[in-house]
Amino acid sequence: MDSEQRRERIAELAPEKLDEIESEDEGDDHPLPDLPNAEDGEVRMRVAPNPNGPWHIGHARMAAVIGTYKDRYDGEFICRFDDTDPETKRPDLDAYDAILDAIEYLGFEPDDVVKASDRVDVYYDHARELIEQGGAYTCSCPQGEFSDLKNSGEACPHREKDTETVAEEFEAMVDGEYESGEMVLRVRTDITHKNPALRDFVAFRMIDTPHPREEAAQYRCWPMLDFQSGVDDHLLGITHIIRGIDLQDSAKRQGFVYDYFGWEYPEVVHWGHVQVDAYDVSMSTSTIGELIAEGELDGWDDPRAPTVASLRRRGIRGEALVDAMVELGTSTSDVDLAISSVYANNRELIDDDTDRAFFVRDDEAFGGLVERQVVGGPDAGHPPLHPDFEDRGRRDIPVDPGVVVEGDDLPDHGDRVWLKGYGCVRHTRDAFEYVGDDITAVREEGVDVVHWAPADGPELRLRTMDGDVTGVAEPGYLDYEADDMLQFERIGFARVDRVDPDGESVAYFAHP
RNA sequence: GCUCUGGUGGUGUAGUCCGGCCAAUCAUAUCACCCUCUCACGGUGAUGACCAGGGUUCAAAUCCCUGCCGGAGCACCA
Structure with missing residues (x-):
């Protein structure tokens, strides 16, 4: 009896067992762990890159895993460019397309592509609502002073401003009436929370430098990741988030905003950092960018660069990289990707041809x-x-x-x-x-x-x-x-x- | 300092929730042999791990305690 016959036989004798048996079978060939509370057809995820440069190999893990989950659960994933920092991590106008190319190379296609810099007014509206509820206040404390107060669990004087004043000052922020560093909007959490990382965090700040995208160049008041990403995840219907452990506290911070709005936080999986053996070059967008600027590397696809573009130019198929990334799983500890496993996958794919x-x-x-x-x-x-x-x-x-x-x-x-x-x-x-x-x-x-x-x-x-x-x-x-x-x-x-x-x-x- | 969070062979992973079928799975790596007009592919075999110490138990990778080591956050970065 082969497996097909066996299946038919079970369907005849005990149809109610078939699903059970099949789901067990399926579990065996999935290298990735199940997503928590995930149902077929109802999973929606996002990859949320900052387009401040083309992708390095570490970024590919996000698309690889999210794309694989999408296929597995018959779900969707969107690509949302979290490009809300025109200054420190300034977007690179070429990187938007470079990133979409990288996703395509890996073998996936986002169901939707959005840019946070197109949605600034949406964030403003939610800030206004939050202020209305008393969930946020404008604060003009110098950064260091606030930090000291916060670390000792003390509120700053601005925390008790009345809603009207806060609303007025926030509108002044929106209108660009403050300089960079003069005024921020903070979310009111719990100033005595035992985890200092969660105490009143910044939701909006002023940035003098215009955004490189023409469509967004007029804004001076920009949301921080915790606010923007949190609001967007809800509005875009994200059910499952996967991201690095560096954002572990972020979920908890955003939890305060979700509570104010009465939203339910998506399921979230945090994973550790990936390193790839075989590279001398540090795997960070800014470092690679500097090496290119100094002429140490020829470009983003220099064979020595730990980038997706480099692997692509060397003829390594996206599928080989995806398989290796998926095999890493989603554990919270840091992992080292042995590049030899990518090579082994690729060899298998191309050798016969x-x-x-x-x-x-x-x-x-x-x-x-x-x-x-x-x-x-x-x-x-x-x-x-x-x-x-x-x-x-x-x-x-x-x-x-x-x-x-x-x-x-x-x-x-x-x-x-x-x-x-x-x-x-x-x-x-x-x-x-x-x-x-x-x-x-x-x-x-x-x-x-x-x-x-x-x-x-x-x-x-x-x-x-x-x-x-x-x-x-x-x-x-x-x-x-x-x-x-x-x-x-x-x-x-x-x-x-x-x-x-x-x-x-x-x-x-x-x-x- | 405060707060999270981890620790299975060189690498990654399965098993940990619900202790026994785990003298620990699979892949990759390395080595050897076979095959071969390639150092590729294929075949066979070998190497190699439960962080440490206690405790509970007939039985611990799995539960409990202590210790050790690591990673992350406490940014007007994402």
């Missing part, structure tokens, strides 16, 4: 480039495009006007080496003398098999995380197009980036 090719590196690390004439053999070698799929055909690599190999692969004088896909040659003083194509030389006599290229093959630059390597590729490289993947035999997988028959072509190294 990826053609093989030769690339001979001209680098001291591999003994430099050595050129030799081949005498006495066929005109060309014909290795298969893929060893497991002979029917895809063979490559045609001429040995004229000579071949290049990596110095480390050059045998001693008088010794033999097997030019892969061509045959066995003996290294004489200044040439490779063809010996034959009897494979027993390799199988039984220990002759090494090496990759090679015609001396006049296309120049290729391979960009890797450890820097660039130039060298010579086999002529067939010129037949590929940008975005094609190749496996350089004995080197690893790479993405074709630029094909230039007359100058230098470029490929990006993906992984071994």
Whole structure:
């Protein structure tokens, strides 16, 4: 009885058990834990990036996990740009689209895209309502003074202002009548709350710098994350929130606002930070941005940058990254993502479809480039495009006007080496003398098999995380197009980036 | 300092709520062998973990206590 038959049989005998059994089965192949109180078709989540730069790998975790939950629960997710800080974490106008591209690359599509900077009036309205209820007050304490009072659990004098005054002063904030730092609107929580992080927090502050988006450039009074995000999560119908542990107290702060409005707080899961091994560069948008500005990195997709764009340019599929991220789960402890697991996923995805090719590196690390004439053999070698799929055909690599190999692969004088896909040659003083194509030389006599290229093959630059390597590729490289993947035999997988028959072509190294 | 919150092999994860089927799952990693005209793929095998100490119990990764170590918040950043 196969599983289908078994299913039918159960449906006949005990239809009420079928659901139960199936839900158990399902539980087994979900790498992510169940969401609390989640029902199919009624889950709505959001990814809420600040568009102050393109995404690094850590950001991809949010989209990966939320997108996976969306598929699993047949739910929805929206992308909400929390771009309410025109100054300290100033939005980058290019990042909005870059982030949406990254989400698409990961294989997901938001059901809706909103920008907080389009919704400032909505936040004002809710602030007015909050003030009306006595849930907020305007405060002109200097930051440090308030901090001291708060830490000792004491209210500041502004806390007892009457509602009318607060309302007036808030309108003055909205109208931009204060300078940056002069006035804020605080939410009245519990000034003696045992957790100092929850005591009267700022909901709105003044910012002199205009927002980079033209549509929002007129605002000077901006909401803080705790207010904006809290209000939006409710208004946008979010049922489940996933975010970093740094925002753990945020949920509690927002809880006060929700209580004033009589709203129910969404389910929330907090997870730890992700680090990715294999990178020297700190994974923060601002650090990467600085390195680019200083010229240390070529751009957001430099192979050394720990960004989504970089992985993409290296030919790593979004799916490989998503799977690795999902396997990390949602635990509250910090996790290290081993990049090797992303590579393993990607290899699995692309190996069968990826053609093989030769690339001979001209680098001291591999003994430099050595050129030799081949005498006495066929005109060309014909290795298969893929060893497991002979029917895809063979490559045609001429040995004229000579071949290049990596110095480390050059045998001693008088010794033999097997030019892969061509045959066995003996290294004489200044040439490779063809010996034959009897494979027993390799199988039984220990002759090494090496990759090679015609001396006049296309120049290729391979960009890797450890820097660039130039060298010579086999002529067939010129037949590929940008975005094609190749496996350089004995080197690893790479993405074709630029094909230039007359100058230098470029490929990006993906992984071994 | 105050307040949260965690600790399963190199990495991640399952198991922890409801103690026994856990001498601990799966993946990745590493090593070895096999396969091989690639250092890829595939096959076989091996390596490797319950933070520590007490307690409860016939039985503890799981419950309790203490300790140790880590992460986060206490911003007019998100």
